[in-house]
Amino acid sequence: MHIAVVSQNTEYGIRPDVCARAAEARGFESIWFPEHTHIPAARTTPYPLGGELPRQYSHFMDLFVSMQAAVGATTHIKVASGICLLMEHDPIVAAKAIATLDYLSGGRILFGVGGGWNREEMANHGTRFEDRWKVLRERVLAVKEIWTKDEASFHGTYVDFDRIWCWPKPVQRPHPPVLLGALVGAGIQRVVDYCDGWIVVAPSAAALAEAQADMRRRAEKAGRDAATIPITIFQPSEMDAAVLDVYAAAGVERVVQFLPPDTEAEAMGMMDRVAQYVGQY
16 A cells, blocks of 8 residues: 655645655655635635635645646656646646646656535636536546547537647556546446546545445446556545554555645654655555
8 A cells, every 4th residue: 555645735835846855755655736726715615624714725836837846856756636626627738738747757647636616616717516527527538538549539518629639648558547536426436437546535444445335336337347446545634553554454555644734844744754654554
């Protein structure tokens, strides 16, 4: 089981290049970066975890630029979007950006995507909240088409383009893995239908077991082997051996530790503490 970190990637916290070099030096398998392009000041959508929206959400730096900073500062650690709100991006531009990152990194990119929760943020990008999953599906499929075809085309309800040439192509074959955040049935079905990996945020042992059983049923029905759909766990609280033992027993591929958002020293301290688990699992 791999151990990884996710940087909160604010302009007042640790820089993405500094964080990536430190994570690589400590042996972490991958470094992840979150995304909100902005937070509407007049937002009425409640924060999904309750209470006030944490400060860092409106201070996230640009996802793709930060990923490139991490790529340029390292040689072998994987660099991941955790997660990209693809319904807020033009799919042709996003496909080129991720393919370029994969090319420049020598094939080290993981492409995490999600449906998002901020209704007003999506609306500012022209996506209706009610359509977000349909938009995401078409954009993921269109991006994969661009990555894998010399002459790509796509005709859907939300994405529509005739034959195009778009290089570079990714180094990874057939393409960088696309991982989707999900826990309940509809989300798990989306993972089975059009994604290559599954992201879950800090589930209990019982919730993870139930979701895995659901995944196996859905994958079997779709003709996929659930064992080929790796699980990534995002861990907001500090990981410990007891938590990692549960995930390891469940066959989880990687656990990603959230780093504190406020200062470089706090992020470095967290990396130092959890680095003890690298190589143990």
